[in-house]
Amino acid sequence: MPAISKITVAKKNKGRFHIYVDRGQGDEYALTVSEDIFVKWSFSKGMELSEDDIVKIREEDVLDKAFQKTLNYLSYRMRSEKEVLQYMKDQEVGEEEARRLLDRLQDLNLLDDRAFAEAFVRTKKNTQKKGPLLIEQELYQKGISQKDIDHALKEYPxxxxxxxxxxxxxxxxxxxxxxxxxxxxxxxxxxxxxxxxxxxxxxxxxxxxxxEIPEDFEWEGLVKQGEKAIKKFQKYEAWERDQRIKQYLYQRGFSGDSIEAWFSKMKEEGSLAEDE
Incomplete structure (x- = not known):
């Protein structure tokens, strides 16, 4: 059975260790592991490892790498369970392994959909002033259950x-x-x-x-739209021009009384001449 013949610290990452074994032909590189796996297996020079052990340790190290990447992903902000599962899928972590990592994160209190939903509601209502119906939709898209959504929305009276x-x-x-x-x-x-x-x-x-809108708020808008309408329809004869201008202004939400008042003013000022 191969025995560990040499252990070295990785030059580019001090938290990882290279393990070499002797299969009868001197030192031969076998695998590289994280500090956590190194401690777990208590590696030491002369320790025997079967070929099955080496395969198993390699698989553990791959999973540990995925776990460390996921921890980094979680360090920027809180994530939902669905987001984390999708991240691990993007990292090509198998479904069964992803579930194991998910359970581990939950045991460490690093993943909690209810707490995530509560924080999400507080952030969206305070910083983006979004309404609860839109927040509910966004939480649903992030995989939060309706029960946790309803609980979190109590944060939004x-x-x-x-x-x-x-x-x-x-x-x-x-x-x-x-x-x-x-x-x-x-x-x-x-x-x-x-x-x-x-x-x-x-x-x-x-x-x-x-x-709370000032009394002249609509009038200012009417004047600007009216000036635009005069230019737009000035090529028509007076009666048709006036009808088109009125229709144009009415379609933009101005009241009939306001439009007539503006027309009277324009006529008085000579801005809307009659046909000769």
Whole structure:
């Protein structure tokens, strides 16, 4: 049976050891192992190793390498069980071996889907202001069970959801300052629901933001859109031009009263001349 004839420390990685055996023809390289495996097997010069032992140790070392890589993968942020399994699959770790590593990580409290879900909810609501419906969808995609999702979403009470929806809507509505009230509200509502806020919460947030909008907010947008419409349709005769401008402005969410008020002002200023 081969016996260990020499043990050396790897030059590029001090945490790994080269094992040599003597099969009757002097030192012959057999394998390289991590410090953990070295300690586990208590390698020493003169120790006998069967060929089956060598094969088994090599397999253990491959698995240990995968475990160390997975630990590094987990060091950047918390991961779900599904994410870790996919990572190990990408590292070409077999299904049975991956399960063994997964159990080991759970025993070390390094993998916990419920704790992951709770932390995920806190991060998404505090830093990205996402709504709970979108967060729930993202957790599901990460392989979290519905039971753990429901538990984690308790970290997101309704009053906080409304607060985040209002902040999100307030910030976003400036993007729609060229739109009429009706269209701006519709776009804001759609945007909030895409961000994962419920229909009821989204409506409350939009109403709250609308109440704080300056009185001249829509008028400024109407003036800008009106100027654009005049240039767009100036080639038409007065009656058709006016009808096209009104339709254009109405489609952008401006109210009929606001449009008529703007038209009267433009007529007075001579910006919309009548046909001779």
């Amino acid at each position: 309704e009053e906080e959801e409304l607060e985040n929806a209002i902040k999100t809507a307030s910030k976003k509505q400036t993007s729609y300052k060229k739109e009429g009230n009706r269209q701006r509200k519709q776009k804001l509502l759609q945007f909030l629901m895409q961000r994962g806020f419920s229909n009821g919460i989204a409506k409350q947030a939009v109403d709250k933001c609308e109440a």
